[in-house]
Amino acid sequence: MFSVSGMNMNSAGYEVFEVLSGQSFRCAEGQSVLRAMEAQGKRCIPVGCRGGGCGLCRVRVLSGAYRSGRMSRGHVPAKAAAEGLALACQVFPQTDLTIEYFRHVGGNKPDNKNYEEVTS
Numbered sequence: 001m002f003s004v005s006g007m008n009m010n011s012a013g014y015e016v017f018e019v020l021s022g023q024s025f026r027c028a029e030g031q032s033v034l035r036a037m038e039a040q041g042k043r044c045i046p047v048g049c050r051g052g053g054c055g056l057c058r059v060r061v062l063s064g065a066y067r068s069g070r071m072s073r074g075h076v077p078a079k080a081a082a083e084g085l086a087l088a089c090q091v092f093p094q095t096d097l098t099i100e101y102f103r104h105v106g107g108n109k110p111d112n113k114n115y116e117e118v119t120s
């Protein structure tokens with residue numbers, strides 16, 4: 001379990017707040033942040049493979065604790081993971097979380113319907 005700061009347990013799931021968009025949504029126990037976001041019609045994080053491989057959903061966890069599933073080390077090196085970088089499709093909250101979509105820099109815009117919303 002990673003813990004960035006704070007421990008706010010909630011048996012009915014957890015609140016996830018994405019700071020760039022100002023959007024928040026509930027995440028059930030055992031549900032990934034990305035799945036919860038999609039289920040509630042939010043679009044603050046780009047959606048790709050949903051399996052920890054493409055890196056599109058990369059976020060930085062600013063506060064809260066979570067368990068992470070398998071993530072591509074090419075997109076999230078171990079040192080960065082220890083500092084809160086994670087793939088939202090592999091982040092399973094254990095407390096309320098505050099996250100920040102990790103913007104892509106450079107010319108490679110992801111081909112994703114969510115991209116414009118989070119960068120505009």
Ligand code: FES
Pocket residue numbers: 034046047048049050051052053054055056057058087088089090
């Ligand atoms: S959607 Fe591909 S790594 Fe999360």
